Amino acid sequence: MPPRPRKHPRDPAPDPRAARELSPDENAALCDGCVRCCSYVTIEVQAPRGPRDYDQWLWAVMHRGVSLYVERPERWFVAFDTPCGNLTGEGRCGIHGRHPVLCREYDPRDCERRLPLEEPRAWFHTADELERWLARERPAHYRALMRYRRDQPAAPPRADVAADRRRSGLVTIGESLAAATSSRTRNGTMRAR
Ligand code: SF4
Numbered sequence: 001m002p003p004r005p006r007k008h009p010r011d012p013a014p015d016p017r018a019a020r021e022l023s024p025d026e027n028a029a030l031c032d033g034c035v036r037c038c039s040y041v042t043i044e045v046q047a048p049r050g051p052r053d054y055d056q057w058l059w060a061v062m063h064r065g066v067s068l069y070v071e072r073p074e075r076w077f078v079a080f081d082t083p084c085g086n087l088t089g090e091g092r093c094g095i096h097g098r099h100p101v102l103c104r105e106y107d108p109r110d111c112e113r114r115l116p117l118e119e120p121r122a123w124f125h126t127a128d129e130l131e132r133w134l135a136r137e138r139p140a141h142y143r144a145l146m147r148y149r150r151d152q153p154a155a156p157p158r159a160d161v162a163a164d165r166r167r168s169g170l171v172t173i174g175e176s177l178a179a180a181t182s183s184r185t186r187n188g189t190m191r192a193r
């Protein structure tokens with residue numbers, strides 16, 4: 001669900017009813033032709049502070065449909081552009097009446113389609129955007145991130161499968177068969193092992 005929008009001076013006369021008191025028809029009329037708020041997920045996350053936090057969010061926003069934004073005063077959110085699985089082809093909620101409380105409490109009268117959302121301080125759709133913002137707005141954090149990256153190995157140590165196997169005393173099925181075959185060749189018969 002998106003963050004609550006700011007009240008606008010041109011709002012229609014206030015309707016004292018809570019969102020849940022609107023009838024399904026009233027809700028449908030308000031939302032006719034729109035499915036925007038059922039097409040993404042936003043979750044507030046802890047504000048990143050250290051290089052590892054930033055590295056994690058850089059990784060997240062490298063994925064298509066994942067973005068991160070920060071509001072003023074500082075609150076961080078991760079956003080996933082993904083439609084709800086209950087949204088029908090007709091743009092209706094397929095589980096209306098037993099839909100999550102979060103959806104029931106959401107008031108279509110002051111949704112983002114009608115009112116401006118809180119002004120996000122910054123919105124990052126790519127790792128590059130987040131890095132450039134860090135370099136500009138939080139240079140100390142950016143430098144710490146660069147040091148952290150520099151000090152980490154470029155990749156995990158290379159696996160040495162043969163050495164691992166020798167240490168563990170394990171053999172593969174293929175090796176076992178090969179050994180049995182060579183034993184039969186030497187002796188003319190298959191020896192039990
Ligand atoms: S509440 Fe607003 S954003 Fe959501 S479907 Fe209705 S009109 Fe669209």
Ligand code: SF4
Nearest residue numbers: 038084086087093103
């Ligand atoms: S459960 Fe229904 S109201 Fe809630 S997001 Fe999904 S389709 Fe929309």
